[in-house]
Amino acid sequence: MAQLSGIRKMVVAIAAVFASAGAAIPAPNATALSMQTGAITSQPIGHYEFCQTHRPECEIKSKSATAPRVTDFGWTVIRQVNLAVNREINPMTDMDLFGKDEVWSYPNGAGDCEDFVLLKRKKLMEKGFSASDLLITVVRKPDGEGHAVLTVRTAQGDFILDNLEDDVKLWTKTPYRFLKRQASVNTGRWVTIENGAEVLVGSVGN
Template sequence: MPRASFVWLARAVAITLFLLLVLVGGPHANAAESHQPREAWIPVTEGGAQPTTAWSEFCERFPAECAINPAEPATIQLDKRVWKAIVATNKHVNATVSPREDIDHWGVIDRWDYPNDGYGDCEDYQILKRRLLVEAGLPRRALRMVVVLDELGQGHAVMAVRTNRGDFILDNKRDAVLPWHQTGYVYIKSEGDKSLAWVTLGNQVVITSAVSR
């Protein structure tokens, strides 16, 4: 195994162990002390959406990463320990993965994959964050990949964590984990939580309050 890949694997194992300790240890709480989110979920409109070709190819290579288990909860009960794990994961991956466009990284326009060599673009960050949170015990069904338009009107991928207190966004552009309506993004489509089909999101026109990074 190349040294860079070994170092990356060691880091991933370390953060997974940390998250397990956070989620397993300590008393439960009703909500994060310093975060009182408004109950709000990303609106979903009627009809399905077409996933990107690169996502479909990713699912062919890693079918378990895209599978829906209906026995899992579709929302996460948010408490202090879960919130701490979510924030820590977002910050850790943002700090340890370096940005690199797919054409420079893989030699293709669009590829969704794990940043095992320490490099990736927006969707690669989110794929890794989900894997770490799933390994720490959170339900994959409540961790959804989402396609948005960013503050520049460009396509961007984030991950939505659906909780009993609303949808929160993990983003490689910022370490803060924000409620979906505070990102300033236009929400286009996301994975569904009932099947492999994607869903259309109902925020294509109205852009909510932007938050500076």
């Protein structure tokens, strides 16, 4: 019995060592691949006015919270759309085009960052992507200027389509501070991005 008791003590001690070692090694932070959204927040005025003339696009609701796994073909389509729109549209400010700021519209040869986003979103929806996975996102550039990009939600993480960048990148690989985006369950609502300020330039590779 004494020998059995000693064996049990040894097993418990070994298990404790493994448990301690395991606790010392942090698990891979899978959530960092995706934005963590929070409470409902203010809708950009440009998007609000866009919704007045494109109401069906702002009334799409979804019950699915699970992002889809994108196939190799799907990634090819995403990259092609990003590159094609970036080359097709001439960057121009709303003030130059319309004589006022914050006009969100489908571009006709020229437009600003929000217009690039709207067109990419439209083209990807025409290719079969769900509106709940194509989310207009407001960010802040390193110089403090506001900017808009398109977030594509996938099981592999959240990826960014940007008129300032031809490559499609994981959101943590961009130089932006992420502020808010459309809610995946309701295209007319916007939510905060809780971990958007934690993404620092150069913190997750080049």
